Amino acid sequence: KQEVTQIPAALSVPEGENLVLNCSFTDSAIYNLQWFRQDPGKGLTSLLLIQSSQREQTSGRLNASLDKSSGRSTLYIAASQPGDSATYLCAATNDYKLSFGAGTTVTVRA
């Protein structure tokens, strides 16, 4: 069974600082690693998807890396803004199933 862990559970940074969010998974036989953002009381917004054959993916200020051999993915958010405050979830795809981490709740202080 795939186990996905996200550390830290919460993070508070001043505006402008770079964010580093970590995700680890136990089963490296994944199809994809997907990062989501969830605002309080809202649904999940897909941020980035890294295919198992890729090492990283970028979108604007967001960059995600994937190291299957070590079972790790990292999401980097450059020059954080208060609007980046949210919970970030990573999820690993094995076959049809997404296995989610518990999330990292980020607060960016103005």
Next chain:
Amino acid sequence: DAGITQSPRHKVTETGTPVTLRCHQTENHRYMYWYRQDPGHGLRLIHYSYGVKDTDKGEVSDGYSVSRSKTEDFLLTLESATSSQTSVYFCAISADRFEGHEQFFGPGTRLTVL
């Protein structure tokens, strides 16, 4: 945004009553999923569908049934709701299950069972 709607968005019901949640998509994606999200447990898969009339169980399927009679609609039924089924329910879709195919999520349904 992927065209996914869920109805109702909020529902309060009583223990023992049947409840049906609906997920509707306009993307013509083959795969549809139902998840529940609970504090301390994160998101867990209830059931999924890989085509019309083709469904299978996820990791927390007890007490739930699903049906998919059309590509665009995936129904989740709680035959006899219990307080432990109080949760936020999310529907998701994907074009396929293989490498490169994202899952997109609907806005969620908040269900309270009294």
